[in-house]
Amino acid sequence: MIQVNKIYPALCKLASCLDRADYEFTDAKTIKTKQEDGLVKEEIKTVTLGHACNNHVVEVNKMLQDIHKS
Numbered sequence: 656m657i658q659v660n661k662i663y664p665a666l667c668k669l670a671s672c673l674d675r676a677d678y679e680f681t682d683a684k685t686i687k688t689k690q691e692d693g694l695v696k697e698e699i700k701t702v703t704l705g706h707a708c709n710n711h712v713v714e715v716n717k718m719l720q721d722i723h724k725s
Contacts, residue, residue, distance in 0.1 A: 667708035668715050676706030680719050 665676040686698045704723060707715035 665706040667711050668705040669707065669711040669718070672708060672711055674708035674710070677709045678707045678712050678715075680704040680706070680716065682723065 665679065666672075667674045667676050681701050681703055683699050684702050686700050688696050688698070690696055704719050705715055
């Protein structure tokens with residue numbers, strides 16, 4: 656059976672801009688989980704940090720860099 660899900664468009668993350676996002680900012684995070692046998696399993700997951708419209712790519716990138724400094 657085919658399942659139909661409603662999708663919600665991503666919006667620009669800059670201030671009150673409500674334009675539809677053209678860009679997605681992602682990062683890779685290492686997730687460690689301990690298994691029953693005592694071994695530690697490491698997985699790399701991609702996480703979405705934010706979105707930006709075509710007019711605010713540079714500004715959102717700078718904002719996300721400031722927020723997510725490693």
